[in-house]
Amino acid sequence: MIPLFRQLRQRLFQEKKISDYLGYALGEIVLVVIGILIALSINNWNEGRKDRKTEGAYYCKLLADFELDRTNIQTLYAESEYKIATSKQLLIDLEGMQKDKAFLIDNYIQSLRTNVFVPSKATISEIISSGNLNLLTLDVFKDRLLRYYAELDKYLYQLEINRTQTLDKAFSYENELILGYQYGDYVQRSLGPEILSFLPDSDWHLNKEDPYFKQFQNDLVFFVIMSEREKQHFDNILKEMDPLFTQLHELCSGDSSKPY
Numbered sequence: 001m002i003p004l005f006r007q008l009r010q011r012l013f014q015e016k017k018i019s020d021y022l023g024y025a026l027g028e029i030v031l032v033v034i035g036i037l038i039a040l041s042i043n044n045w046n047e048g049r050k051d052r053k054t055e056g057a058y059y060c061k062l063l064a065d066f067e068l069d070r071t072n073i074q075t076l077y078a079e080s081e082y083k084i085a086t087s088k089q090l091l092i093d094l095e096g097m098q099k100d101k102a103f104l105i106d107n108y109i110q111s112l113r114t115n116v117f118v119p120s121k122a123t124i125s126e127i128i129s130s131g132n133l134n135l136l137t138l139d140v141f142k143d144r145l146l147r148y149y150a151e152l153d154k155y156l157y158q159l160e161i162n163r164t165q166t167l168d169k170a171f172s173y174e175n176e177l178i179l180g181y182q183y184g185d186y187v188q189r190s191l192g193p194e195i196l197s198f199l200p201d202s203d204w205h206l207n208k209e210d211p212y213f214k215q216f217q218n219d220l221v222f223f224v225i226m227s228e229r230e231k232q233h234f235d236n237i238l239k240e241m242d243p244l245f246t247q248l249h250e251l252c253s254g255d256s257s258k259p260y
Helices: 001-012 018-094 101-112 123-130 139-171 186-197 210-250
Strands: none
Touching: 018 101, 018 123, 018 210, 101 139, 101 210, 139 210
């Protein structure tokens, strides 16, 4: 088409038909512009298709992160319940004064152990650091997602405070040797009877008026409270996560027909 216009333009120019020449020249320019616009439209369509493909991949990766977090939270929630049950039973055992010190210390440590919840933030970190946040085209969903991660950081901070306070309690005894931390079987075998003979010891667990008995008892009550708070924080995280989790299932499976 363009070569034909070029031939006509040259012939008209040679015949000095200036007005017709300008008309054909203008038509040639219009064709070129239309061709450029079509090329740009095709390129934009391709880029848009790539962006939507990337967006869909992000939804599925976010869903995988959420699934992993939910599994970890469920595990930690069960551990919190175990610590509560252990601490309560240990309070009963301590009150009955029928258990030896090694048994009490071993279960005390079980009540003390606190695992850390480390959420999977790989995908949201990738989205933000790569500048691809604009690829998430559902604005309401995007706002919810960012708000969720902001709230999550608050709960993680509170969980860390709980953990720190619990550990501080465990190491607040004036003389841990008297408490009996060091008297596990493996320590006794390592130290031997000669050294154990001159290390301090006490039957504090048989005397309700002994400061160590009272502190030990108070610690166990504190562990119950902290574990209950852990459960509350985990419940709150799941509550914040659930709407997004449901929505991500639909978005990852391709069902984005619902308005969000």
